[in-house]
Amino acid sequence: MARGLRPLAGALLLLEVAAAVSFVHHRYEEMVQALFRVQSECPYVSRVYSIGRSVEGRHLYVLEFSDYPGIHEPLEPEFKYVGNMHGNEVLGRELLLQLSEFLCEEYRRGSERITRLLHNTRIHIMPSMNPDGYEVAAKQGPDSIGYLTGRNNANGVDLNRNFPDLNTFMYYSGEISGPNHHIPLPDNWKSQVEPETLAVIQWIGSYNFVLSANLHGGAVVANYPYDKSQDQRFRSHRRTVNTPTPDDKLFQKLAKTYSYAHGWMHRGWNCGDYFADGITNGASWYSLSKGMQDFNYLYTNCFEITLELSCNKFPPEKDLERQWMANREALVAFIEEIHQGIKGMVSDENNNGIAGAVISVQGISHDVTSGDMGDYFRLLLPGTYTVTASAEGYQPQTVTTTVGPAEPSLVHFQLKQDVVRKPPERKASGTRTNNKTLQKKVVPRATRRGTQR
Numbered sequence: 001m002a003r004g005l006r007p008l009a010g011a012l013l014l015l016e017v018a019a020a021v022s023f024v025h026h027r028y029e030e031m032v033q034a035l036f037r038v039q040s041e042c043p044y045v046s047r048v049y050s051i052g053r054s055v056e057g058r059h060l061y062v063l064e065f066s067d068y069p070g071i072h073e074p075l076e077p078e079f080k081y082v083g084n085m086h087g088n089e090v091l092g093r094e095l096l097l098q099l100s101e102f103l104c105e106e107y108r109r110g111s112e113r114i115t116r117l118l119h120n121t122r123i124h125i126m127p128s129m130n131p132d133g134y135e136v137a138a139k140q141g142p143d144s145i146g147y148l149t150g151r152n153n154a155n156g157v158d159l160n161r162n163f164p165d166l167n168t169f170m171y172y173s174g175e176i177s178g179p180n181h182h183i184p185l186p187d188n189w190k191s192q193v194e195p196e197t198l199a200v201i202q203w204i205g206s207y208n209f210v211l212s213a214n215l216h217g218g219a220v221v222a223n224y225p226y227d228k229s230q231d232q233r234f235r236s237h238r239r240t241v242n243t244p245t246p247d248d249k250l251f252q253k254l255a256k257t258y259s260y261a262h263g264w265m266h267r268g269w270n271c272g273d274y275f276a277d278g279i280t281n282g283a284s285w286y287s288l289s290k291g292m293q294d295f296n297y298l299y300t301n302c303f304e305i306t307l308e309l310s311c312n313k314f315p316p317e318k319d320l321e322r323q324w325m326a327n328r329e330a331l332v333a334f335i336e337e338i339h340q341g342i343k344g345m346v347s348d349e350n351n352n353g354i355a356g357a358v359i360s361v362q363g364i365s366h367d368v369t370s371g372d373m374g375d376y377f378r379l380l381l382p383g384t385y386t387v388t389a390s391a392e393g394y395q396p397q398t399v400t401t402t403v404g405p406a407e408p409s410l411v412h413f414q415l416k417q418d419v420v421r422k423p424p425e426r427k428a429s430g431t432r433t434n435n436k437t438l439q440k441k442v443v444p445r446a447t448r449r450g451t452q453r
Contacts, residue, residue, distance in 0.1 A: 023320040025090065026097060027138055028058055028131050034097050035063050035127070042104040045069065045118050051126075052199025055154035058131040060199050063100050065123040072122065074345065074353075074375045077210040077338045080124040080302075081331075082200070085159050085214055085292065087133015087150035091310045091323055092215025096127040098324045099331050114332075121338060124207070129196055129214075130159055137314060147313070153194055160216075161288070162197045163295040164189045167228040170298055180246070181366045183298050200292070201299075208371035209302040210379065211338040213258070214292055217315075219308035220270035220278070222255035227282030227291045227306075243283035245297060246366040250381055254337055255279035255305055261333040263326030271311035282306065301368040303379055341380035341403055344412040346370045346389050354391050354415060362386040377408075389413035 026034060039048045047069040050059040064070070072078070081099070083092035103123070106114035117123075128134055130153055137150025152158050166183045173179060190198060229241040245251060259265040259278030266278040275285075282288060296304035310323060346357040353374020360367045361378065362385065370376040370389075378387070382405045390396035394415035401411050 023094075023324070024317050025094065025138065025320075028128075028135060031093070031097065031127055031131075032059070032061060035061055035100065038063060038100045038104045042107060045107055046104065051203040052195065054130070054132045054196055055194065056132045060126065060129060060131070060196060062203075063125045063127075065100075065103055065118050065125070066121075067119045072208070072371070072373070074373045075343055076120060076122055077343070077377045078122045078124065078207050079335050079338050080126070080204075080207075080209050080212045082126045082129050082212070082214040082292070084128035084130055084134055086216060086313075087130040087135070087152070088137035088148070089151075089215075089217035089313045090134065090137065091217050091313075091315055091320075092307070093127045093134065094320055095215065095309070095324060095327050095331065096125050099328075100125055100127075102328065117332070117335060121335060123335060124209075129200065153196055155194060157194050159194060159196055160292055161290045162194050163201070163290045163292055164192070164299075165228075165290050166298040167226060167230075167289070167294055171230045181298065182300075182369065185299070201295075204296065204300050204302060208375075208377075209296075209300060210377045211254075211335075212296060212302050212304040213307050213334060214304065216306055216308050217310045217313040218271075219273060220265050220311060221273070221275045221285075221308045222258045222265065222279045223282045223285065223293070223306040223308060224251035224255045224279065225282060225294050225297050225304075227288040227294050229283040229287035241283050241287065242281050243287075244281060246364050247303065247379075248281075250379060251303065251305065252279060253381060254303065254334070254379075257337050258305070258307060258330045258334045261330035265330075297366075301377070338377075338379075340406075340408055341378050342385075342387065342401060342409045342411045343375065343377045344410050346374045346376060346391065346413045346415065348394070349414060349416060351414075354394070357389050357391040357394075357413070357415070360388045360390070362388070387411060389415065391415055394418050 035048050039046050045065055045067055047064050048061055049064065050061050052060050054060060081096055083096045084090060103114055103118065107118055132154040133150045133152055135150075140149050164185050169183055170180045193201065225245050226243040229243045231241050256266075256277055256279055262278070264270065268274050268276055268278055270278075282293065293304045293306050296302040309327065312319070315323065346354045348354055353370070355370060355372045355374060357370040357374070357376065358367050359369065359376050359378055361380065368376060368378050380403050382403050384400065384402045386398060386400050388396050388398040395418050397413050397415055399411060399413070401409055403409050
């Protein structure tokens with residue numbers, strides 16, 4: 001059974017308190033007020049910030065929880081939730097508002113579980129990536145809303161089909177042993193994306209996110225990468241073409257953590273569909289191009305899944321409390337999944353952190369890189385692994401480590417500078433020496449977090 005099935009005591013703890021946010025749909029101004037109210041109630045562990053604006057000028061607000069808001073602490077992983085990417089899929093938006101209030105209230109009342117979570121994790125919550133689309137959907141109301149009304153942004157673009165298509169590059173480069181991680185963006189990418197997409201890409205390039213979920217509606221299932229099938233012949237049809245990542249077993253475990261902590265997702269039969277264990281590979285369900293989930297995995301260090309949370313995209317207010325109770329434990333348990341695998345510092349011989357060092361795990365062809373301070377995070381299932389850290393100008397270092405089922409293992413690397421020996425000078429007598437010049441070993445240059453690739 002997945003570790004996502006938390007001890008009964010943890011589940012009972014969550015049942016003790018009801019969230020203070022009212023179970024109603026929040027228009028944009030009401031959502032903003034709710035976020036700033038949480039910040040005022042928990043000023044020492046939260047802050048509200050904006051990553052940009054929508055087409056119509058609405059802020060894309062994020063609520064952060066941390067014991068040091070606004071500061072990245074070395075070895076403290078970064079987590080994010082993104083809701084309401086499709087404007088008419090609104091349950092995720094309301095659940096994230098409820099979660100924000102819940103985390104604040106539980107912290108204030110001294111909950112050991114939530115206090116530990118906030119002290120050891122930097123959590124970023126974006127209730128709405130598409131506030132313009134939401135307003136269009138909300139004007140129709142949940143009773144008369146069309147299936148697509150408000151789905152797109154104000155320019156009529158589906159934001160989950162608007163990220164640079166790194167899958168195609170990866171599938172092609174895979175045939176010539178190319179990379180499937182930290183793939184660079186095309187030169188003209190900014191001209192091809194919407195303001196909301198641009199803001200999110202710059203956001204995830206500025207924070208070393210480790211784990212993430214984006215919340216949708218229209219089905220009940222935990223969906224994991226890849227979303228886009230490698231077999232392009234089927235891209236326009238709903239065909240079953242399972243397209244796993246190198247971290248497929250880990251992604252299945254992450255998805256099961258949510259589905260089994262959810263009230264009924266794990267049962268499989270929902271909304272007229274059946275998904276074993278309540279999870280699915282995205283491309284196995286249907287192929288999707290230019291999605292945010294695959295983009296996170298191929299461009300950054302972040303492992304993201306997509307949570308489809310309700311059959312009704314815009315559920316009536318009378319259903320919101322029941323949905324909150326079904327998702328509350330799952331939302332917390334999924335955040336806790338960030339604390340597994342290995343993490344550590346990559347430093348030089350003077351203990352200075354090395355940014356952009358590449359962390360490779362033997363047998364898994366997907367690398368991660370260290371952040372600006374030299375800290376790295378690599379999610380892994382329990383087992384024994386051979387791990388190598390490498391950086392330009394340094395000799396690589398390889399260690400073997402065992403990962404347990406609970407807390408992440410600390411694995412630090414201290415890299416020695418790669419010195420190039422000069423060839424010996426010719427002797428005065430004119431005789432030649434046979435010594436060979438030690439050539440500098442070239443390590444692929446890791447892209448530093450937070451820079452444009």
